[in-house]
Amino acid sequence: MPETRKMICCKCNKELEMIKTDFSYLGHSFFTEVPKCPECGQVFIPEELARGRISEVEMQMEDK
Amino acid sequence: MAYTHDLVADCLQFERAFCTAKCPFNLDVRDFIGKLQQGRFNVAYKAYQNAVGFPGIVTALCPEPCRLVCPMKDAGGAISIIQLEKAAMKFARNQDPDEYNMPAKNQRIAIIGAGISGLACALRLITRKYPVTVFEKSAQIGGHLHTLLPAEVFMRDIDRQFSRENYDLRLNTEITSLSALDFDAIYIATGKNGTDFGAESSSDGVFKGGSLIGADTMHALAQGLNAAGTIERYLKTGIMVLPEELSGTKLIADAIEITPGEAVIPANGTSFTRDEALAEAKRCLKCSCDACVRYSPLMSYFKKFPRRITEEVEVTIHPSTLDGNGTVATRLISTCNHCGLCKEVCPQNIDTGEFLLQSHRAMHEKGAMPWAFHEFYLRDMDFSNHEAALTRIPSGYEKSRYLFFPGCQLGASDPRYVTESFRFLTERFPDTALMLHCCGAPAEWAGNDALHQEGIEKIKSDWITLGKPKAIFACPMCKQMFEKYLPEIEGEFLYNLMDEEGIVPIGSTDRATASVFDPCASRNEPSVQKTIRDLAIRSGFELEPLPMEGRLAGCCSYGGQVAIAYPPYAEHIVQAKIEQSENPYITYCANCRDIFAAAKKPVWHILDILFGLGNANRIPPTVTECRNNRLLLKQQILNSFWNETEIMLIPDFMLLISSELKEKLNKALILETDVYRVIESCEQTGMKLFNLETGSFSGHLQIGNTTYWVEYRINLDSGYELLNAYCHRMKIEEA
Secondary structure: OOOOOOEEEOOOOEEOEEEEEEEEEOOEEEEEEEEEOOOOOOEOOOHHHHHHHHHHHHHHHHHO | OOHHHHHHHOOOOOOOOHHHHHOOOOOOHHHHHHHHHOOOHHHHHHHHHHHHOOHHHHHHHOOOOHHHHOHHHHOOOOOOHHHHHHHHHHHOOOOOOOOOOOOOOOOOEEEEOOOHHHHHHHHHHHHOOOOEEEEOOOOOOOHHHHHOOOHHHHHHHHHHHOOOOOOEEEOOOOOOOHHHOOOOEEEEOOOOOOOOOOOOOOOOOEEEOHHHHOOOHHHHHHHHHHHHHHHHHHHHHOOOOOOOOOOOOOOOHHHOOOOOOOOOOOOOOOOOOHHHHHHHHHHOOOOOOOHHHHHOHHHHHHOOOHHHHHHHHHHHHOOOOOOOOOOOOHHHHOOOOOOOHHHHHOOOOOOHHHHHHHHHHHHHHHOOOOHHHOHHHHHHHHHHHOOOOEEEOOOOOOOOOEEEEOOHHHHHHOHHHHHHHHHHHHHHOOOOEEEEOOOOHHHHHOOOHHHHHHHHHHHHHHHHHOOOOEEEEOOHHHHHHHHHHOOOOOEEEHHHHHHHOOOOOOOOOOOOEEEEEOOHHHOOOHHHHHHHHHHHHHOOOEEOOOOOOHHHOOOOOOHHHOOOOOHHHHHHHHHHHHOOOOOOEEEOOHHHHHHHHHOOOOEEEHHHHHHOOOOOOOOOOOHHHHHHHHHHHHHHHHHHHHOOOOOOOOOOOOEEOOHHHHHHHHHOOOOHHHHHHHHHHHHHHOOOEEEOOOOOEEEEEEEOOEEEEEEEEEEOOOEEEEEEEEEEOOEEEOO
16 A cells, blocks of 8 residues: 555544455455554545546446 | 347348449458458459359459449449459469368269359369269360350369369260269259250259359359359258348448549559559448448447447346356446437438447346446436426416426526526516426436436426426427427427527627537437527528538537546547537537537537627536536526525535636536535544644545545634545445
8 A cells, every 4th residue: 555644533543554444336345455443443545546446446347 | 138139130231242242253342352452462362263263264254243333333433343353363472272171072973064154063062072073965174165265265264273173074975864873962054055854953962053044154153153052061961942042232322431533444454553453442442331330429439330239238238147247338338428320320220329228228227237327417417306496487377388498407507598598488478487407318318217207207297287388498408308208298499489589699799600519419400400500690600511410410428428437438529529620619508518618619509699698718617516507597597587585595615625626526526515515524423534744634425326535624714625535436344
């Protein structure tokens, strides 16, 4: 994960860590590590990820 | 869908070219000339040799029936296929026949008559390794060729073609009865006035052909070649029925795009040089019906004919694997603009667009169409049909003669288009009612029948309440939708009514030479097309035609709302449309206007000109401004026409967004109202993140199926400052 910015969960006051997270789209499930609050599970998807890899997988699923 | 097979049954894609249909040998001229066009003389010769058996004899004797049907005959001269055949022979590296390594066959075949038909049959059979005996009552082979050509000419060809294989030739052997022959099959080719031994054509294993049955030289040769195939089939299957002969072509001359060009004449007076042959070959149109692929932007972009499209769509709707692999056409189905041009240009009226619409419905019903392709537009439709909707009859009236139905995009582009038009109408017809509502096109395009029907029912019940007035349309698409789904509602174009009422156009200060861009939904509306041109000329414009207008009107890219499913295609269409002419455009569809304007094309809506509202360079509204404009319109209408002044519909929130970011949101189809909802959710729930480096907050919220992310700062004086926003379709499965 290229994301280097330090993100703090405002609810738990914890620094986000790279934690395995589940995603789903069009009936398919995936998981990957993204910045996530170790306590409450709040995640952060940086724009580079949303417009990059996530977008690629979305298109693959749409064409599957 | 059973519809698929009906759809392409009449497609002419694979119909033979006119010349091929006239050729005794059914020579695939498109293939032959295609090879020559690439300078591949050797393979062209092989194709020719394979089709005619004896190339030297055929080029010497063929009467060229192809010339009579060549579409180029009135456009510079029919293609000289025979000269090209001679050139293929002349420039082929090797004219000798190929040798085939096949197992020898056991069945023996007798051929009676060593004329050209019998020899042709023998040639084909021995190439396939059948033992062949040819009986000839005279002392020489060649039959009636001796009366047509010097013997050395045709014998040279015969010797060459038989150079790889042997057959048993019995000269001076007259057959008087078939019963004396002990063979598995017999081909009788005894020539003109020859005997057929009283054999019925249905006799087991006995076949007749050539001049014996009245064929001319070329057809006699062709029949001999074909008889070999028929005999082989009989030997393998016992079937005596002759294969159905190919006859004619359904190809239609109007479907061929003719590029005139003078015929190439051999400089030496007799035969082509290599360059002359290439030049003549390149004149050939290789006639086939490809009108759909030439005109339809979808089919030309994807280079797919209706047959291929239907095949891909079929396996997409009914995939052969359980996990849905092979759904190759999902995006293609969602990329049709539904402009109707493919049907318009098809000589067989094949409606591939309607097929794709039905396919879209099937995919939606299965839940197999990605929701993302249409969610934004369906939310927009919902907004138009609820927050921004309005159906009113003027005070003091219980029924209306007219109902103005401007469509949701007209007021979204500029509310004055609607307010000024409604003012014009009510000044002349004071009982005119107004309906701000979506015509249902987005639901139709999304294949969502239930949602579409819901909208149609609402329009219908409101129309009945208003006294079944005649509908006045500003948008050609709305009119088309009403005609299709609400045929009981009589409709008329606003512009025709304005013309009839003698509107005096205010005009435009920057009027110039312009071209009218007919929206695709106006294709079958010649009267409004003429009215728009009349009004533009009366407003001081000089008009020049576009290559694609009138019945050939093309979509601006908005139709089908394909921009999410296939953004590069939508961009390609926009560029193609605006590059049709350097002139500024005048159109009468708000979508066409705003899409072209977004691509920096100077374009007026006709209402800009009639009411003097705006110039051709007006920047179109963002997706957020479109919604605000609809609310503004509703407010202004209620205010101006129903004196309801207290209504404040426009959302007013403290959110600072830079102009660059607004542009980014617009391109990503992100509404500022949605951005505000995400921030509010973050603030209310406390579910947000703080960035230690930038001092900004980030958070997300799923609205509909889409997950929106925002990055923002809190400014105590001015509310929130948006720093960034983006979205994704994938759902986060949060614990």
